Amino acid sequence: MSGLLTAAAQAQTDQASAEQKATQKATEKAKAEAELPQVTVQDSAASVTAPYAGGQVNSGGRIGFLGDKDFMETPFSTMSYTEKFVQDRQAQTITDVIAATDPTVFSNGVSGAWSENYSIRGFSSNTYDMTMGGLYGMAPYYRTTPEMFERIEVLKGPSALLNGMPPGGSVGGSVNLVPKRATNEPITRLTTSYMSDAQFGGHVDLGRRFGERKQFGIRFNGLYRNGDGAVNDQKKKSQLASLGLDWRGDRARVSADFYTSDDRVNGVTRGINLATGVAIPTPPKADTLLNPDWSHVRNKDKAAMVRGEFDLNDQTMAYVALGTSKTDYEYNGAMSAQVLNAAGDFKTSMGQLAFTQKKQSAEVGLKGKLQTGAIKHQWVVNATHYSHKQDDYGRRSVPGADWTTNIYNPVWGTEAPFVAPHISHTEVRLASYGLADTLSFAEDRVQLTLGVRRQQVVSDTYNVTTGARTSRYDQGATSPAAALLVKATEHVSLYANYIEGLSQGATAPMTAANAGEVFAPYKSKQKEVGVKFDLGEFAHTISAFEITRPSSYTDPVTNIFAFGGEQRNRGVEWGFFGSPMRGVRLMGGIAYTTPKLTQTAGGVNQGKVATGVPKLQGKLGAEWDVPALQGLTLTANATAVSKQYISADNSLWAAGRTTYDLGGRYATKISGNPVTFRATVLNVTNKAYWGMPLLSSLALGAPRTFALSATMDF
Secondary structure, three states: OOOHHHHHHHHHHHHHHHHHHHHHHHHHHHHHHHHHOOOOOOOOOOOOOOEEEOOOEEEEEEOHHOOEEEHOOOOEEEEEEEHHHHHHHHHOOOOHHHOOOOOEEEOEEOOOOOOOOEEEEEEOOOHHHHHEEEEEEOOOOOOOOHEEEEEEEEEEEHHHHHHOOOOOOOOOOOEEEOOOOOOOOOEEEEEEEOOEEEEEEEHHHHEEEEEEOOOOEEEEEEEEEEEEEOOOOOOOEEEEEEEEEEEEEEEEEEEEEEEEEEEEEOOOOOOEEEOOOOOOOOOOOOOOOOOOOOEEEEEEEEEEEEEEEEEOOOEEEEEEEEEEEEEEEEEEEEEEEOOOOOOOOEHHHEEEEEEEEEEEEEEEEEEEEEEEEOOOEEEEEEEEEEEHHHHHHHHOOHHHOOOEOOOHHHHOOOOOOOOOOEEEEEEEEEEEEEEEEEEEOOOOOOEEEEEEEEEEEEEEEEEEOOOOOOEEEEEEEEEEEEEEEEEEOOOOOEEEEEEEEEOOEEEEOOOOOOOOOOOEEEEEEEEEEEEEEEOEEEEHHHHHHHHEEEEEOOOOOOEEEEEEEEEEEEEEEEEEEEEEEEEEEEEEEEEEEEEEEOOOHHHOOOOOOOOOOOEEEEEEEEEEEEEOOOOOOEEEEEEEEEEEEOOOOOEEOOHHHEEEEEEEEEEEOOOOOOOOEEEEEOOOOOOOOOOOOOOOOEEEEEEEEEEEEEEEEE
């Protein structure tokens, strides 16, 4: 026993010595770099986006056109995840990252759906509203594998002022993906992975800098992953190749990003609905596939982006960013499914859809600093442009392909041949102009941000046979915002904000009395107050918010389509991250949200809770470095959510659930090369539960899943 104690004590001494040497080395490196000529004059994000204690999140992130800010100097609720957190989670999608420990982000837990699905602050967010390097439309459309990103940032609440209007109209929050850049030290990293039942993969990450001052950088990421998933008869395949280039001079910085990705799921999870009078059935086994085993969905994306920054002087910087991308999508499988009786018999209606979308996105602006008397100003002005052209193909029903089976023992027929006639052609253009100023008083302890953005939306629909335009939508709106930050002490910041979101207005359907009437973009409004605590190595954010979003309906008496509805989400959140004690890292929190229908057509369901969102969520992610064995870290994750209503009248709901993940990793060296082994068991108890997916009422959450990986640096 004494020998073991002596060994453990020696291990702790060695670890402390190693940490001391690493700190000394980092200090010497920083001092040496400080003596080099300055290569990034304006808007440097080096300190703002450095990892916070524990290395799982960054100290700050991008706040739209306001630029990079430390989280304690940001009058909004934000979270910025590091590349290390993504690796340690063995994440395969963006949802795996942002929904892991954040209680304000809800995921239904479904595996192999046709799209990622998450909500922020009780409002569903569209995956195609993610920005990549600050530009809309450049990220993969429906599902994104995270290997090419060094930061994944979440800004909670509407963001029309900060980013312009999102193409899909998301209002609960926004996600920004920051591409990887070459670091000062060379990177040659290989990761091999396995996920149950038989899914294997490999990921290579290469980075180099060149030049006398390492001005030029290259970062390449390549991924291949393929095989059977944990759900029976479901296969997943992902391919990615990305290249990030950058050059940094004394007064200018230029970067370019290119990628191509191909994501495919065979045996797609789309979900089921319930016939009138049928109660929610007991879930079948967690690994059951409830949609055709021959179904498939495929997303092929590619994009190219370039960004340039130039310091006009010590106080002013000009920047421009341009991007173009293309998405090819194909789906063949269930269009809808309905449970017919208490025995679990259900009928599936088959459909086939495809589209091609070409997108362009751009941003140009100026930002700078000045002082008027005792007031400091950080101002920014920019213009954004987004456009896409989309051709839709397919059919929403396939004659003779509908199928009836049972949820507890599904048996499927043969695959329907894919037939995709041209359905529609649409073109959308979004243009905006924004201006904001952050005024600082009392030695920067009080900061007031004021801003406004003008947004214009133009949408055209064309006849696919003649090419003639059949309808036009051309509307604009102005969105103001205000935010206040007060640094009460060095460790406490108080903040409040009012900010608006914009969504493209709808067109009255052909069945309405005012068919074809086009409505102006509608505004969502957020009011929020909060407090942030930075205890040095452990941080907390507590906030209360209210978001109101208009909604449309057709009046049952007059048959007139109008924007007279409203959903109001009110909530209280507590989140934390960091290292409260040596060798321990915690992330998580609790969120309580009431998504209420405050105005509805004829008062039907008015006052009811909106569907698909739990009122209460609690999450905890924990890591512990085992003192007795240097390099060994044990991990655990718990997610608890309350029930989610699946019917507008709140008569039906999916029960709440609590799921657990357990794992560990071991960092060591083999032949002098750093190696990290990771192992995780998701949904340890193999709990079968219902979640509410996009476009359906119920879908099975993912079963127990084993994930293994090994990463070696050369």
